Amino acid sequence: MGGGGTQATPAPVLLVDDEPAIRTICRVNLEGDGLPVLEARDGAEALAEVRRQRPSLVLLDVMMPGVDGWNVAEQLAADAHTRDIPVVFLSARAAPEDRLRAQELGAVGYVVKPFDPLELAGTIRNVLERVARGEREQLNRDLSSEG
Amino acid sequence: MTDRTAVVALEGAAERLQRPGKRTAFAGFVAVAGPGAVTLLAFGKPHEALPALLYVLVVLFATSLGGRGPGLVAAAASIVPFYYFFLVPHHTWTLKSEGAVGLAVFVLTGVLGGEVLARQRGARTRAEEEASSRMQALDTALRLHLVADALVSAQTPQEVLNAVLVEGVHAADARGGLIATLSADGEWLDVIASRGYDARYIDPFRRFPVAGDYPLSEAVRTGEGVFVGSVAERDRRYPELVGHSQPGHGLVCLPLIGLHGPIGGLVFSFSTDEEFPPERRALKLALARQAALALERVRISVAEQALRERLSFLGEATAVLTSSLEVEQTLQRLTELAVPQLADWCAISMLEESGEIEQRVVAHQDPERKRWAETMRSHSRTIHIDDEFDLTARVIRTAEPIFLREVPQELLDEAARRDPNAAEALREVSIRSAITVPLRSGEQTFGALTLVSESRELEDTDFDLAQELGARAAIAVENARLYREAERRAEAALALAYVVDGVVLLDQDGRVRFWNAAVAAITGIREAEALGRQPIEVLPAWGELVRLAELADADAPQRARSVTVPIETAAGDRWVAVTGVAFDEGVVYALRDVTDEQELERARSDFVATASHELRTPLAAVYGAARTLRRTDIELPAEQQEAFLDIIVSETERLTAIVSQILLAGQLGEGRVDVDTTATDLRPLVDSVLASTRLRTPAHIELRVEQNGDRPVALADEDKLRQVLVNLLDNAIKYSPDGGEVAVELAGGAGRVRLTVRDQGLGVPAGEQERIFEKFYRLDPALTRGVGGSGLGLFISRELVTRMGGSLTVRSRPGEGAAFVVDLPAA
Numbered sequence: 001m002g003g004g005g006t007q008a009t010p011a012p013v014l015l016v017d018d019e020p021a022i023r024t025i026c027r028v029n030l031e032g033d034g035l036p037v038l039e040a041r042d043g044a045e046a047l048a049e050v051r052r053q054r055p056s057l058v059l060l061d062v063m064m065p066g067v068d069g070w071n072v073a074e075q076l077a078a079d080a081h082t083r084d085i086p087v088v089f090l091s092a093r094a095a096p097e098d099r100l101r102a103q104e105l106g107a108v109g110y111v112v113k114p115f116d117p118l119e120l121a122g123t124i125r126n127v128l129e130r131v132a133r134g135e136r137e138q139l140n141r142d143l144s145s146e147g
Numbered sequence: 148m149t150d151r152t153a154v155v156a157l158e159g160a161a162e163r164l165q166r167p168g169k170r171t172a173f174a175g176f177v178a179v180a181g182p183g184a185v186t187l188l189a190f191g192k193p194h195e196a197l198p199a200l201l202y203v204l205v206v207l208f209a210t211s212l213g214g215r216g217p218g219l220v221a222a223a224a225s226i227v228p229f230y231y232f233f234l235v236p237h238h239t240w241t242l243k244s245e246g247a248v249g250l251a252v253f254v255l256t257g258v259l260g261g262e263v264l265a266r267q268r269g270a271r272t273r274a275e276e277e278a279s280s281r282m283q284a285l286d287t288a289l290r291l292h293l294v295a296d297a298l299v300s301a302q303t304p305q306e307v308l309n310a311v312l313v314e315g316v317h318a319a320d321a322r323g324g325l326i327a328t329l330s331a332d333g334e335w336l337d338v339i340a341s342r343g344y345d346a347r348y349i350d351p352f353r354r355f356p357v358a359g360d361y362p363l364s365e366a367v368r369t370g371e372g373v374f375v376g377s378v379a380e381r382d383r384r385y386p387e388l389v390g391h392s393q394p395g396h397g398l399v400c401l402p403l404i405g406l407h408g409p410i411g412g413l414v415f416s417f418s419t420d421e422e423f424p425p426e427r428r429a430l431k432l433a434l435a436r437q438a439a440l441a442l443e444r445v446r447i448s449v450a451e452q453a454l455r456e457r458l459s460f461l462g463e464a465t466a467v468l469t470s471s472l473e474v475e476q477t478l479q480r481l482t483e484l485a486v487p488q489l490a491d492w493c494a495i496s497m498l499e500e501s502g503e504i505e506q507r508v509v510a511h512q513d514p515e516r517k518r519w520a521e522t523m524r525s526h527s528r529t530i531h532i533d534d535e536f537d538l539t540a541r542v543i544r545t546a547e548p549i550f551l552r553e554v555p556q557e558l559l560d561e562a563a564r565r566d567p568n569a570a571e572a573l574r575e576v577s578i579r580s581a582i583t584v585p586l587r588s589g590e591q592t593f594g595a596l597t598l599v600s601e602s603r604e605l606e607d608t609d610f611d612l613a614q615e616l617g618a619r620a621a622i623a624v625e626n627a628r629l630y631r632e633a634e635r636r637a638e639a640a641l642a643l644a645y646v647v648d649g650v651v652l653l654d655q656d657g658r659v660r661f662w663n664a665a666v667a668a669i670t671g672i673r674e675a676e677a678l679g680r681q682p683i684e685v686l687p688a689w690g691e692l693v694r695l696a697e698l699a700d701a702d703a704p705q706r707a708r709s710v711t712v713p714i715e716t717a718a719g720d721r722w723v724a725v726t727g728v729a730f731d732e733g734v735v736y737a738l739r740d741v742t743d744e745q746e747l748e749r750a751r752s753d754f755v756a757t758a759s760h761e762l763r764t765p766l767a768a769v770y771g772a773a774r775t776l777r778r779t780d781i782e783l784p785a786e787q788q789e790a791f792l793d794i795i796v797s798e799t800e801r802l803t804a805i806v807s808q809i810l811l812a813g814q815l816g817e818g819r820v821d822v823d824t825t826a827t828d829l830r831p832l833v834d835s836v837l838a839s840t841r842l843r844t845p846a847h848i849e850l851r852v853e854q855n856g857d858r859p860v861a862l863a864d865e866d867k868l869r870q871v872l873v874n875l876l877d878n879a880i881k882y883s884p885d886g887g888e889v890a891v892e893l894a895g896g897a898g899r900v901r902l903t904v905r906d907q908g909l910g911v912p913a914g915e916q917e918r919i920f921e922k923f924y925r926l927d928p929a930l931t932r933g934v935g936g937s938g939l940g941l942f943i944s945r946e947l948v949t950r951m952g953g954s955l956t957v958r959s960r961p962g963e964g965a966a967f968v969v970d971l972p973a974a
Contacts, residue, residue, distance in 0.1 A: 114771065
């Protein structure tokens with residue numbers, strides 16, 4: 001269930017993307033900003049990781065071989081243990097229907113590639129704070145209005 | 148032809164009558180020989196008998212000359228000198244008894260002889276008289292026969308008249324004759340032919356009243372012949388004629404009685420006073436009867452002939468009218484037919500939509516005149532249907548024909564006054580009679596036919612014929628119009644049958660009136676099923692179609708906007724573009740199956756999405772790497788920095804490749820790609836490509852090359868082939884997510900070189916094995932397998948290989964991998 005104290009090291013962010021370059025970029029930047037990171041190469045790995053060590057947030061790519069990002073989000077939402085874990089999509093898919101789908105799956109964020117890796121940590125921290133404040137619903141609703 | 152047998156018989160009989168009979172000769176002989184013999188016997192001695200013989204001869208001579216009377220006188224008168232000189236030898240008057248007896252016998256003989264001769268003479272005279280009267284009867288019969296013959300063979304009224312006036316006059320022994328016919332109203336007798344009369348006397352009597360006091364009038368009135376034997380009698384009976392008629396003598400006026408009553412009269416004039424015994428009257432009356440019948444007969448025959456000609460003309464006209472469906476041509480031929488048979492000029496005018504009347508065709512026997520008329524027409528003022536004066540306009544307006552037996556001069560003058568052209572025309576052409584008939588179809592009058600006669604007066608028969616002609620011409624024109632319309636409709640139907648767009652016509656009740664072949668193909672509903680029903684009954688998707696389609700108005704059909712609607716049909720799910728136009732009698736819809744275009748459109752937008760997506764990921768890597776490198780707050784170890792730089796480089800390369808593919812696909816589509824083929828050794832090419840590919844190959848994929856057969860030297864464009872090989876290898880790797888072997892096999896032989904890229908990955912389902920070579924087509928279009936790619940690789944590869952003169956095909960079973968085979972000509 002969530003991280004410990006405010007500035008205490010929060011639970012790691014689970015980074016899911018099949019592109020090694022993206023994983024590297026994200027990890028370097030997040031860790032550089034003080035956020036611990038766990039990596040998964042595809043959906044199956046991601047789900048296994050989640051069970052192994054509950055992350056504070058899942059940064060989820062969509063286009064992956066085998067179990068794709070949508071699938072992962074579905075499964076997380078279906079499981080009572082993992083339902084509360086906030087999911088932020090990180091995707092090259094930029095169409096409105098993709099955002100809508102993300103919204104339906106209960107996501108709290110949608111980052112479109114290419115993205116500025118320097119802002120990634122900030123975005124994630126923001127999301128975590130607001131979730132902690134109970135603004136999860138709002139975040140979810142905001143998905144459809146961002147564009 | 149004269150009946151020669153009757154004539155010959157008659158002439159033979161006449162001839163026989165004129166030959167003296169044998170009986171007469173015999174009688175004469177007896178008359179002479181008889182008394183002569185007796186005298187000889189009585190007197191014995193020849194020299195004494197001689198005077199007695201002389202005496203007998205004298206008596207006989209006298210009797211034969213004059214008859215009984217003179218014979219007796221001669222007998223008596225001759226006794227004295229005879230007695231004195233011959234009977235008594237001494238010239239005394241003494242009479243002896245034997246002398247007296249001799250004398251008495253002698254006288255008796257003479258008298259008897261004379262009597263016999265007288266009888267004979269009497270008989271001969273009677274015979275002659277009889278013969279003469281029989282001759283006369285035969286002659287009459289012959290003459291009558293000749294007249295009858297001539298009358299029977301007469302074919303024309305003129306021939307009848309000739310027969311009567313030549314043969315008839317001769318038969319009647321007349322000097323001259325004339326024939327008059329009764330007028331239609333029965334009031335007048337018109338002399339139509341005469342012969343042997345002086346013009347001075349005939350002319351004033353060309354026409355005289357039946358009621359008048361004239362011998363012929365009387366004959367016609369009473370129906371009985373009038374026989375006037377002399378001028379005196381005539382003057383007495385008909386005081387009117389005194390001083391007016393030709394001095395003549397006998398006159399016979401006979402009525403000509405046809406089958407239904409008097410038709411005229413016949414007159415014979417004689418140069419002497421005549422008696423008209425019954426047999427003469429009978430002959431003349433018989434003549435008149437025959438003449439009347441003959442006249443009637445030929446009149447009927449002439450009328451029949453005229454009728455036949457009329458029918459024949461109409462027949463010809465109908466043939467002309469039905470021979471062609473070209474209106475102009477037909478009308479032209481019709482006018483040519485009417486001229487000169489019916490009239491001198493024939494013209495046909497038509498009513499145009501504007502209300503103007505246009506003369507379409509004009510005909511005259513003389514082509515010069517015809518041309519002249521045509522030129523005149525082009526200069527004439529236009530006639531409008533409301534024109535009060537123009538006859539053609541009036542006929543068309545009222546649909547009533549006009550028949551001017553004699554065109555009044557005022558009419559012509561007025562026409563000349565109104566139009567100088569007409570004035571000029573009228574100076575060239577004289578117009579005596581005119582007929583104009585309307586040309587009608589149903590209730591509508593669409594034109595007029597005009598006949599003009601320059602010199603002859605047109606008659607009722609011409610009028611009837613003109614109307615017949617007009618009626619038939621109208622039918623012909625109507626037929627031509629209907630045919631043209633039918634043709635147009637047939638053409639329209641043909642167009643609609645073959646047009647690719649579907650056309651549906653609904654009536655005011657929304658029922659299908661027309662459902663062409665194309666819409667049947669689009670919807671899978673046949674015409675027979677749809678006709679007469681509401682379209683929604685046969686095609687549930689129709690509701691969707693029309694709900695979205697906006698109906699344009701009939702006045703501005705081009706404003707109809709098409710709406711593309713997905714519908715479910717018996718033929719599957721289709722995208723249909725529909726436009727509709729509403730008009731008075733219903734609605735017409737045009738449908739087009741745009742499924743293919745739609746798919747293309749979708750493929751294109753998919754492509755755009757895919758392309759942009761494909762570009763985004765390497766961009767994200769390049770951008771992310773660059774941004775990270777520039778962070779001053781994080782200390783990046785050197786390898787890390789190197790790694791990021793590598794990312795930038797390789798991702799940029801990836802970007803470039805994708806962009807190039809997109810461009811190349813475009814250029815291939817526009818035919819702007821050239822292929823240079825040279826002899827290329829494929830082995831080194833394959834080796835070098837594999838080497839660089841290995842760098843990108845994930846660990847679970849093993850690359851290998853295999854070579855069989857001859858050295859694989861192909862006629863190929865090395866650069867392009869390299870691209871193809873890279874593409875095939877990338878695909879093989881991409882579609883082997885669970886790893887496996889990717890093998891490149893080279894084989895050569897029989898003038899071809901084969902390069903096969905074989906993998907053990909996902910494979911390609913049979914139904915998609917052709918489609919994967921289509922532009923933008925990707926296996927698993929949902930793109931959720933993360934295999935990436937632009938969908939252009941195989942399209943480009945096949946295009947390039949084909950341009951090199953080779954082929955690119957695939958063999959695969961789902962789950963068992965795929966083998967892509969490049970077949971090239973050997974160098």
